[in-house]
Amino acid sequence: MMQELDMDARYIPSGNIVAREIEGELIIVPLIAGIGDIDDELFSVNDTGKVIWDRLDGRASLAQIVQLLADQYSVSRQEMEHDVRGFVGELLKRKMIVDARASPSSS
């Protein structure tokens, strides 16, 4: 079942992760209790996911990201929204991104 998301929300990477592009691959390591544990908690993001991740910078809402990517890749808005919802829902579930409005560092 697809997670309910506020498509007007703007998201940014959580302060409790390390995300680095290493050798062409985006790697994410959550910091749990002050430990970056790559033995148990190591994630990689595929190229399509990285395109979405790069836009999760607090400047564009999810709806704007969907529209932008649908135009860029000539994909239907509906199909793109399905993909973005699924990916962003997974990031939210793992607390890798936070709502920029709720983040103390957001302006």
Add this chain to the structure above:
Amino acid sequence: MPEPPLLRHKGDEADEIPLSSAALIALLSAVHEKGADFRFRATGMSMYPTIREGDIITVSPLLRVEPSAFDIVAFRHPANQKLIVHRIIALSPDSFLAKGDNSEPDGTIPRSHLLGVITKVERNGSSLFWPDKRRYPSLAKVYFQTVYLYLALRKRGYGIVLKLLGKRSLETIQ
């Protein structure tokens, strides 16, 4: 877009995310920049018996732990740029000498290549401890001398001597 976006978790569906030494160093440095410890699985036998293949090592950032002689540290080897976890055997303000407990010395390493200090080793789900030389210097000295005696005897093939000394007892005091 060619394929759906995907967040892949190491361990899911037997997926493995292979990391090179350079990638490990980059991740370790990024995690340390946030003041967090870095935990990863050891490979190789150069620190046997203290660290074995498959042990889980925790590397603490230099901001929190000041390295000193006999500490096990992580560093980038200047010759091959690989991530190495070995013991400091001598330390100066600019450089240090390192050696695996079960390998030849690494030579002089610039201090700028230090990445962190090993603060925990886990094996089969249990934490391994050895005497903290800051709190128990005499006990730590005896421990390290015993380890080196064991390694020297093993290298020279004195298996019978090791049996008499009780090799197993050495391994269990870690």
